[in-house]
Amino acid sequence: MSDQPRRGRRPAGHSTRRTVLEAARAEFDERGYEAVSVRGVARRAGVDPGTVRHWFAGKTELLAATLGLTDIDPSAITRSAAEGPVEDLGERLVRAVVRAWDADGGATVRMVVPAIMADPGLRTLLQRFLGAEVLGPIVRRLDVSDAELRTTLAGSQVAGLMMLRYVVGVEPLASLPADELAPLVGPTLQRYLTGDLDATTAR
Known part of the structure; x- marks a missing residue:
């Protein structure tokens, strides 16, 4: 079985959210805050942008969650x-x-x-x-x-x-x-x- 992430919409579960956060952190690390986009994070995570937005309204929320700030913005x-x-x-x-x-x-x-x-x-x-x-x-x-x-x-x-x-x-x-x-x-x-x-x- 391939280790590559499956493309397309994934079920909105805890593992998907973790995958999105891992992809977001990698994007922020490599590209810097200003250059990161929700679409780029989705591509890296192997999901649709809509799946990312299911959890996070935008990259501000993504970065906050990456830092561990989930309930306070x-x-x-x-x-x-x-x-x-x-x-x-x-x-x-x-x-x-x-x-x-x-x-x-x-x-x-x-x-x-x-x-x-x-x-x-x-x-x-x-x-x-x-x-x-x-x-x-x-x-x-x-x-x-x-x-x-x-x-x-x-x-x-x-x-x-x-x-x-x-x-x-x-x-x-x-x-x-x-x-x-x-x-x-x-x-x-x-x-x-x-x-x-x-x-x-x-x-």
Whole structure:
């Protein structure tokens, strides 16, 4: 029997989903995020594009699932937070992120972070995902020359918050409600996003 994957539509089962994810990871590794398409992933997996879309709406969802993010879409969170006045984007972003990751008590963060840190390939994919889909909407919303620097500085603050809240579990940060936490952390993000940055740092 041939080891080549069968062409055509496969039953939408767990093994098919795993095959699609394996093909997606290989495509992302070899081609980079921007060059990957659902059709290319389907071709590599030996299925129809419709079978891929049965599981994933597009390549953003494919990459998120490859990273282990199945129930939370970080890209959707930042796109939603980016809507509205830039002047309070920091607080809005903290509130949106904390509410989303609180939904499962931080279980996804605790599962995904060690897996990504242990896998150099996943770390590379995460960098691409963060740049294109998570930080990208905020960069575009700021629309200033140093938007990428500002956004990554804000992202570093959010990453630290998530580590202490969900992975390490430092109190009282770990149990502070989102509506109380956002006004405390939001101004720090806001300074990164719209405040004055030291000239030597912003070069």
